[in-house]
Amino acid sequence: MGLRGYLVKRSINTVILILFVITLNFVIFELLPGTQGSVAGLAENPKIPPERKQQFIDSELTRYGLLCGYDSNHNPIPCSVWERFGKYFWAMVTFNFGNSFQTGDPITQDMIQSGRLANTLLLIGVSSVIALALGIFLGVISAKKRGSFIDSTMVTTSLVTFSLPTFWMAMVLVLVFVFWLNPTWPASGVTPANWIDPKLAPTSIWQVIPVRLQYLFLPALTLTLFQYGGHLLLTRATMLEALSEDYITTARAKGLPERTVLYKHALKNASLPIVTSAALNFGFILSGAIITETVFAWDGLGYWLYNAINWKDIPVMQAMFFIIALCVIVANFGADVLYGLLDPRIKYE
Amino acid sequence: MTDWRFTLHRMSGFLRTLFGSKMAIAGLIILIVYTFLAVGANVITPYDPETSIVAGAYAPPSWYRYLSEGSALSQNVFLQQSPGFFSDPLQSGTSWSFAASDPRVTASYDPNFSYVQGGGSVRVTLDRIAGPGNYTATFKTTFDWPYPGPPARLIASLAVNAPAGSPELPVSATLFVERISGGYAKWNLTDPTSTIVRPAFGSLLSKDPLITYYRTGTNATWVPGEPVIYDSNGNGKYDTGETAIVGSLPQKGATLSTDPNLKYIDTSKSGNWTAVDSVVYDSNGSGFFDAADTLVAGQSTGNNNLSWSSYPFTTPGWQSPRSLDSNSGTLQQVVQKRGLNPAQLIFGSKDQYTFGVRVTINSALSSATPVNVYLDNMNLKIYGTSFGLLGTDYQGADVWSQLIYGARISLMVGLLSAFIGILLGLVVGLVAGYLGKVVDEVLMRFTDMLLVIPGLPLLIVLVTVLGGAFGSGRTLALILVIGFLGWMGFARVVRSQVLSLKERPFVEAAKAAGAGSGHITIRHILPNIVGLIYVNLALAVPGAILAEAALSFLGLGDVSVLSWGRMLNLVETTGSQKIWWWVIPPGLSIALVSVAFVMIGFSLDTLFNPRLRQRI
Numbered sequence: 001m002g003l004r005g006y007l008v009k010r011s012i013n014t015v016i017l018i019l020f021v022i023t024l025n026f027v028i029f030e031l032l033p034g035t036q037g038s039v040a041g042l043a044e045n046p047k048i049p050p051e052r053k054q055q056f057i058d059s060e061l062t063r064y065g066l067l068c069g070y071d072s073n074h075n076p077i078p079c080s081v082w083e084r085f086g087k088y089f090w091a092m093v094t095f096n097f098g099n100s101f102q103t104g105d106p107i108t109q110d111m112i113q114s115g116r117l118a119n120t121l122l123l124i125g126v127s128s129v130i131a132l133a134l135g136i137f138l139g140v141i142s143a144k145k146r147g148s149f150i151d152s153t154m155v156t157t158s159l160v161t162f163s164l165p166t167f168w169m170a171m172v173l174v175l176v177f178v179f180w181l182n183p184t185w186p187a188s189g190v191t192p193a194n195w196i197d198p199k200l201a202p203t204s205i206w207q208v209i210p211v212r213l214q215y216l217f218l219p220a221l222t223l224t225l226f227q228y229g230g231h232l233l234l235t236r237a238t239m240l241e242a243l244s245e246d247y248i249t250t251a252r253a254k255g256l257p258e259r260t261v262l263y264k265h266a267l268k269n270a271s272l273p274i275v276t277s278a279a280l281n282f283g284f285i286l287s288g289a290i291i292t293e294t295v296f297a298w299d300g301l302g303y304w305l306y307n308a309i310n311w312k313d314i315p316v317m318q319a320m321f322f323i324i325a326l327c328v329i330v331a332n333f334g335a336d337v338l339y340g341l342l343d344p345r346i347k348y349e
Numbered sequence: 350m351t352d353w354r355f356t357l358h359r360m361s362g363f364l365r366t367l368f369g370s371k372m373a374i375a376g377l378i379i380l381i382v383y384t385f386l387a388v389g390a391n392v393i394t395p396y397d398p399e400t401s402i403v404a405g406a407y408a409p410p411s412w413y414r415y416l417s418e419g420s421a422l423s424q425n426v427f428l429q430q431s432p433g434f435f436s437d438p439l440q441s442g443t444s445w446s447f448a449a450s451d452p453r454v455t456a457s458y459d460p461n462f463s464y465v466q467g468g469g470s471v472r473v474t475l476d477r478i479a480g481p482g483n484y485t486a487t488f489k490t491t492f493d494w495p496y497p498g499p500p501a502r503l504i505a506s507l508a509v510n511a512p513a514g515s516p517e518l519p520v521s522a523t524l525f526v527e528r529i530s531g532g533y534a535k536w537n538l539t540d541p542t543s544t545i546v547r548p549a550f551g552s553l554l555s556k557d558p559l560i561t562y563y564r565t566g567t568n569a570t571w572v573p574g575e576p577v578i579y580d581s582n583g584n585g586k587y588d589t590g591e592t593a594i595v596g597s598l599p600q601k602g603a604t605l606s607t608d609p610n611l612k613y614i615d616t617s618k619s620g621n622w623t624a625v626d627s628v629v630y631d632s633n634g635s636g637f638f639d640a641a642d643t644l645v646a647g648q649s650t651g652n653n654n655l656s657w658s659s660y661p662f663t664t665p666g667w668q669s670p671r672s673l674d675s676n677s678g679t680l681q682q683v684v685q686k687r688g689l690n691p692a693q694l695i696f697g698s699k700d701q702y703t704f705g706v707r708v709t710i711n712s713a714l715s716s717a718t719p720v721n722v723y724l725d726n727m728n729l730k731i732y733g734t735s736f737g738l739l740g741t742d743y744q745g746a747d748v749w750s751q752l753i754y755g756a757r758i759s760l761m762v763g764l765l766s767a768f769i770g771i772l773l774g775l776v777v778g779l780v781a782g783y784l785g786k787v788v789d790e791v792l793m794r795f796t797d798m799l800l801v802i803p804g805l806p807l808l809i810v811l812v813t814v815l816g817g818a819f820g821s822g823r824t825l826a827l828i829l830v831i832g833f834l835g836w837m838g839f840a841r842v843v844r845s846q847v848l849s850l851k852e853r854p855f856v857e858a859a860k861a862a863g864a865g866s867g868h869i870t871i872r873h874i875l876p877n878i879v880g881l882i883y884v885n886l887a888l889a890v891p892g893a894i895l896a897e898a899a900l901s902f903l904g905l906g907d908v909s910v911l912s913w914g915r916m917l918n919l920v921e922t923t924g925s926q927k928i929w930w931w932v933i934p935p936g937l938s939i940a941l942v943s944v945a946f947v948m949i950g951f952s953l954d955t956l957f958n959p960r961l962r963q964r965i
Contacts, residue, residue, distance in 0.1 A: 168936030
């Protein structure tokens with residue numbers, strides 16, 4: 001089987017996986033005990049005018065397949081499980097997630113227009129890039145000085161930051177940076193609270209950027225520390241393997257400078273698993289982001305999910321779980337494709 | 350006979366090899382310490398982790414006092430560890446003393462009559478033959494306040510057994526704490542509805558900016574919005590002919606009374622007072638309410654124990670103990686207008702103090718029967734601003750107790766979930782590996798799918814949904830959910846091992862001997878992966894502990910028990926992020942226990958996989 005067949009097989013796998021996630025989501029939220037009648041929570045939302053309440057609930061119930069019309073006595077007729085699954089499935093496939101219990105707004109609006117998605121992408125993007133660069137750089141040094149004091153220190157510290165509870169690491173960073181070093185440093189939020197008022201929000205981008213960076217610093221640092229250890233250890237391991245290969249001996253025998261040997265020959269060959277593992281670790285990073293955003297009240301998808309837990313906002317949790325799983329599945333697919341495209345040595349079964 | 354010898358020999362050999370590795374020893378020591386703390390939590394600490402208030406809120410650890418920043422911190426001073434008079438307090442040699450306004454009031458110790466089981470009480474006796482009158486007796490003790498800084502809170506308590514006979518025989522009791530060296534240093538907490546408290550004649554009236562005085566002599570008409578009026582001759586002093594206590598609220602436009610039974614009213618609230626408000630007066634004329642001043646606190650409408658209706662005691666017999674608490678709402682309300690805490694106000698510095706009760710018997714008749722008032726359960730608890738090994742949390746509970754009780758939950762959840770996960774993984778792996786074909790394909794596809802789905806979000810939604818169904822047994826829900834999502838990795842490992850093992854000659858030999866697949870799996874394949882089970886069990890525990898901590902931190906844990914994650918959740922939800930002695934210990938414990946399990950797992954791994962030994 002060639003690359004083409006491999007891609008087709010991976011695509012089919014991915015589609016099956018997405019179907020599995022949708023089914024799982026349906027089973028968890030619709031069939032397990034605990035969520036029945038949760039749509040009624042919408043009725044308590046003060047944002048919805050009372051005269052529209054019943055209509056609103058009806059439309060929500062219909063969307064989720066909990067209501068299949070009324071009988072002659074105006075009693076609601078519940079749908080069968082299969083009908084419900086059908087409607088649910090269609091809603092998920094069309095990204096029609098319904099309305100949030102917290103705001104009454106459509107979930108896609110709360111997610112994208114409110115800037116939450118952008119906030120999360122900013123946080124994850126910045127920290128992942130820094131963590132990847134730092135992890136690879138330190139990993140190469142660690143592999144080069146294998147067995148030395150520097151090596152063991154770096155391995156130990158990365159193991160420690162890798163295994164510490166993320167939320168605790170974040171809290172300790174707040175303790176050190178905010179309460180001990182600089183009490184004026186912002187410990188939570190994305191932007192200053194008074195920027196909501198358009199009169200107080202700065203207009204020039206040169207005023208905005210430093211403040212936003214200030215707010216970004218601690219969450220990004222937490223997430224960077226959370227990630228770099230894995231990259232460092234992986235880089236060190238693949239580099240050690242690459243450095244023991246014959247072509248490195250050849251390169252050294254040719255008299256190439258050590259830097260060239262290290263970065264041009266060894267790292268280039270060692271980098272493939274690192275790049276793909278970065279993509280494969282997407283789910284892991286998202287888990288870290290949920291916790292980090294919670295500690296720093298960083299108004300992204302993770303903090304939204306946390307608030308949804310407290311509000312018992314089932315539609316948001318449903319949508320978030322689906323989207324996070326979808327992102328991870330797509331990232332996995334991407335990593336596989338990348339691997340297949342970049343490494344000509346791979347043989348496909 | 351030889352069986353157990355062999356087992357013993359094998360075990361000792363195993364342990365010797367295991368302890369050859371420093372990592373294993375370090376990991377085991379950490380684990381043993383935490384297990385010991387978790388198991389012995391009720392023996393090690395007498396306090397309930399959440400409900401026992403052991404010191405002031407946010408008290409740093411007591412060792413912090415030896416550092417320069419913490420030198421002004423105080424520790425708990427409890428007059429008695431268990432209140433109650435178990436021996437005669439009136440004997441010479443005790444710190445208690447008794448004084449009476451009249452020789453007809455005497456005190457003695459009654460060893461058999463007590464509020465506290467098995468103790469005695471102090472009996473104050475008034476001989477009523479001499480006739481009616483107001484008799485006062487004081488029963489007090491002295492104690493040291495050895496700290497340079499103030500305490501966080503004080504609670505004085507007392508149980509009184511009053512005789513029947515009201516209203517002809519009203520009895521009242523007032524608890525007090527006084528500073529011995531300062532003449533005015535009285536902390537006089539009493540019930541204004543029972544006792545008329547007035548400043549000494551001739552003393553200066555307050556210069557406190559919150560209190561305004563009006564002359565009742567010249568301006569006897571009530572003007573709406575005006576504060577209280579009680580200086581009748583306008584000389585700025587409280588002297589003969591003046592009274593300041595109002596029995597009922599004046600109506601708008603009413604003429605103020607010159608009745609000597611007027612009551613104090615909070616002058617800081619113009620126009621809008623209630624009869625139960627309190628007043629503060631300035632006894633030393635410094636112009637501010639300070640340590641030398643007396644606070645007269647009213648009975649608040651809310652539920653607090655600042656003062657009680659001791660006058661008259663309407664029911665004879667032991668009254669349930671009353672206490673005066675510096676955290677009481679009324680007291681705080683009055684004092685905090687000046688940014689002070691009542692406990693800080695009185696204990697300004699190292700000194701000797703008096704704590705006692707003043708009993709007033711207002712006898713209206715002469716009678717041959719003496720009156721007995723019994724006092725018991727007297728105690729003064731002064732909560733310090735530092736406590737124990739790890740200080741206190743936002744409500745004054747012991748962080749150290751929380752930590753060791755938390756170890757119980759965290760270790761239990763970690764071990765049980767890991768156990769469930771490993772067991773499931775073992776079953777799935779064995780079945781898939783040994784049966785192969787369609788079963789293997791289906792099981793492994795399912796495993797792969799679960800492996801791809803991000804773990805934390807799945808845990809979050811499952812616990813949220815199932816937690817409601819489990820209700821109060823949330824810890825069980827956590828254990829099950831974490832366990833049931835933790836088997837996939839191990840199932841893959843077991844499967845691959847089984848695949849390689851089942852091609853070995855000994856399996857073929859067993860097959861040839863006619864063994865069924867169940868027998869082969871249990872008796873031949875399973876013993877060969879026991880090492881794997883141990884290693885993966887040790888490595889699965891940290892993941893489970895971290896998962897529990899993360900879920901509890903997000904507020905999804907069991908709110909009826911304290912785990913390390915929930916401690917950090919409380920830090921976050923009560924806004925206590927800067928309380929380092931509360932933030933650091935739980936997270937550090939999570940990290941230490943996780944690392945310990947990882948170290949043991951790695952050591953076991955090297956033990957069972959000799960090939961790994963060279964690669965360190």
